[in-house]
Amino acid sequence: MLPRMGRGPSTPQPITSQPVSTALLTDHYELTMLQAALADGTGERASVFELFGRRLPSGRRYGVVAGVQRALDAIEAFRFTDEQVEFLRRDEIVDERTAQWLATYRFSGDVRGYPEGEIYFEHSPLLVVEGTFAEAVVLETVLLSIYNHDTAIASAASRMTWAAGERPCIEMGSRRTHEEAAVAAARAAYVAGFARTSNLEARRRYGVPTGGTSAHSFTLLHDTERDAFVSQVDSLGAGTTLLVDTYDIAEAVRTGVEVAGPGLGAVRIDSGDLADLAHRVRAQLDSLGAHDTKVIVTSDLDEWAIAGLASAPVDGYGVGTRLVTGSGKPTSGLVYKLVARADDDGTMVPVAKRSADKASVGGSKRAHRRLDASGTALAEVVTLDGAPADGRDLVVPLVRGGEVVGREPLDASRERHLRSRGELPIVARQLQPGDPVVPTEHPS
């Protein structure tokens, strides 16, 4: 493991943040559709929406479900405040009937879906939302925002942690993405195996472990690098991580060990040829008797760079930009489609559009993962509701009658991810672009 980067107890203590309405994180057209459907009576038709991806982002072998717990938060907080309803009324976005309907809105339906950390493939029904059309359609935008973002980050993170093997990955990309996306990214990366994050709000809100020591500015602030190192070690202890590439790396390593002693926790290299530098720094540390001092590398790392450093004497990877931008796939292409709705007599009718290249499959779905005798995944089996089970059941209840029933601790999602990833054929670990490693069988 890494030396502690910054003080703190080993068990973070999340605090529940203030509930904030998520109701306007919504596309305008959800409310115009709602208005028309309330007016003609179809808004009360029982409906089934499905959240899924027609394909994985190109070249990806598997995807990782994330954002489930955030989506449950968003559903609970999907209430229109008086101020919000007044805004919609004043701007004439909706008519009076719709404004009154929204003022008492509360999702009362059912949601089931893949739990957080689970692996997913093409056409996996990540969420199935059942309720009236009116109550289910308005959730579309915020559910897609959360899933498209969080799964993109977790899917990239999983490739990185798999490439890193036993070595810890540290998420430090907050500054490269929207300030709230950063909090969600830190959380999603943790689900997919990252050891910790730099993001303090992710620790406060979700209990993700954090770490951090110093930047180049801290060295530049001081008259000499030695002054900076002395100050840092005085403040954070000899177990801290010293950043050694502000001026000359070899000199900084020598100074660092002189200042902190051979018990120096770690050094961090943030520029240059990291493999070459890691070898040099490791040798220098050993020659100085600092055999337990770790070498941490950072600087535009991604899964390929991490894999390329496998044979270098590196003890941990800090990952920023490439993690928070999904390593080239910053969004997941997930959609939210009406797949069934009631007729006038209450009979459920499967529905699907026939648009070119965007056809969907009607009907409420279930999903199982078929495994071989050794427990390796063979197929993602998506069936219409009611078909016989074929493999491990992938879908769990999340909301029943408007009440959230799918809560779980973040570490449960993290453990599920490791377990589920372990079921994949080993080729899934290869970084080259390819087809999904597990084919999806689905009704069509």
Next chain:
Amino acid sequence: MLPRMGRGPSTPQPITSQPVSTALLTDHYELTMLQAALADGTGERASVFELFGRRLPSGRRYGVVAGVQRALDAIEAFRFTDEQVEFLRRDEIVDERTAQWLATYRFSGDVRGYPEGEIYFEHSPLLVVEGTFAEAVVLETVLLSIYNHDTAIASAASRMTWAAGERPCIEMGSRRTHEEAAVAAARAAYVAGFARTSNLEARRRYGVPTGGTSAHSFTLLHDTERDAFVSQVDSLGAGTTLLVDTYDIAEAVRTGVEVAGPGLGAVRIDSGDLADLAHRVRAQLDSLGAHDTKVIVTSDLDEWAIAGLASAPVDGYGVGTRLVTGSGKPTSGLVYKLVARADDDGTMVPVAKRSADKASVGGSKRAHRRLDASGTALAEVVTLDGAPADGRDLVVPLVRGGEVVGREPLDASRERHLRSRGELPIVARQLQPGDPVVPTEHPS
């Protein structure tokens, strides 16, 4: 212009949202550096930080500044609440002295920088933050998050609106990005010339015009497409936009004009070969006497697709995924570096790291844009503070003594962008990758 997509007054009425603390949208190491610097006294050294990019995202000819007003909001809201300080104390992230310092934190320094909507290039000093090291360093993460995200979106959006010419671009990417990033993206796109957004919170919070009518689910909800169109026209009027590609486009267009009459506002095509379909639909609309009915296209558009549709009879472009992901450049590579700080005797000393490939230039900067006699930009002139002016001054005061002085309405930023983009050599409009169209002269 587009027909109205949804009801609403022409002047949106923003409402100030609840102030929320931004103080924990911060990397852990900002606070560990702070603690060490407070302990050794260097935290009180006068310091200058600069926010800039060493280069534009690869192939980009220019960048667009966005997020300025959001950054001012974030600075004002950068206060540690009692709950936040207690969290930092309980988790031992900072020591007691630092916790007390944070409890009364309030930025008291000066900030100047490029105003929102301005064009920027390599080494443009987008922000110059002056204060003590302690008060300026802690703003690093949140300022970078805002600038790296919002400039990435605005820079992509500007290419799209330039490619679209007089035809309006409509932002509809909320579902493809983090739910709060979506709000900021809608705002940044508007700064860079988008006509409107689908995002309701962007309207409420920032006054960005919104529009929206219906999705495929609305058609599928009804027993027939005609039922859906009748319902929509009853609710939103004949000036609405009907989505015509759920089943058969030609049939939908015919039905739409029958239902709404030749005064139908617009039809939207969301799949297939858009150029071919636009020609067919235009011809069909004309044959039905619906000469004023507009044709709106959506479906994974980006600046290249928009340019490719220039000769097609299209009246507006809806842009989603590619806008909110920065059209391949989802982040801007901006950094926040200490460039000068006081010595023990108070003398300001320029500072810069010498890391491989990441060297920076010490000293507080100014910037001007040198123009030729016709008003076309020739060079970005970055100088050390105090050098003579050479062109149009690019830097304005934003915060003075901790008080925000750089507020402006969103439309002022939007107008500035058009004006500033108009100064660029016309080659800047080309979409091919290339070097920055205006070279930066800077001290080094």
